Amino acid sequence: MKNNKRNFSNKYSDVRNSILKYSRDSVFTLAMNYLAMENSSGGKSFMIQDAQWLIFMMIKISSSSTGVLKMNDTDFVRLCNKLFRLQDYLIDADPANLLLRFRPLIYQQSLLRKDVPECMRSLARQCKILGGNEFYEKTFHEITGVGVASYFTIWLNILVQATGKKGSGSFELNIIDLLYRVQKVVPLYQVVNFFVFFGVRYSDLPTFFARFSGSAGTVDDYYYDTPLKKKPFLVSGKKIYLFSEKLLLSCFPLLLIQTIKDARVEDAKAQLGLDVEAYIGGLLKKTALKVFDEKALKTIYRENNIPSLGS
Incomplete structure (x- = not known):
């Protein structure tokens, strides 16, 4: 596997260098064009x-490019295929562990296959757990300039717009419509702060991606x-675009919680754990199943001389 990783690193550098020969603008334009295309088995973007x-x-990769060549459609598809074939150097052909080898790649791709109803259910759950809680409202506002209630309201309207769009690629968000629908419950400054915090300008992409350069060319960089x-x-x-509806739907369910975790707010992780456990516990109590809480489980462990953490 070490040789595979070494080969991957070399091949990745070759592909990366090929991409960096082209201007950043031309690569980005083609990328957004392809994301915006409808899925079609007869189309070259399929x-x-x-x-x-x-x-x-x-x-x-192209965000750090200083190249001058203008990329065309053929170049774009060719280099995308080269990126795809890099995985050949990361799979150790061990029949006993074949699924394990594929799991990282499958996981990454499956995250881009969530649908709107699934995200609506996630929105409802998060509202139930976090909504109306002063701790989360204050904490999240300090990090992002947006309250939790405002965050959920804005997302609800974005998801509604996503349901009315054909295809799963990029599209322009109707900001006028969004502002009209949320104006009575969300302060304008929080709508602005939402897109400032969760959006990125094209000119800022190089700086943004530079924060993740530590893993560039590694297995993690490719698979995750x-x-x-x-x-x-x-x-x-004055316009807001979604890079991709698939990306939007895959990132939403954990974005609020991940934002709080990334900020390393004191006691936030422990509080989240307790609140999620309480929510799940409340649901389990409504079932016909016999449910034991943590205290009861520790008692059972002690009575049967079973070692457990925290006992």
């Missing part, structure tokens, strides 16, 4: 649309989540 994570990797899951909105002048 094989790329089913692997959007390759497009996000292309955007990330794109940094754009932290900032799924592209801010361009």
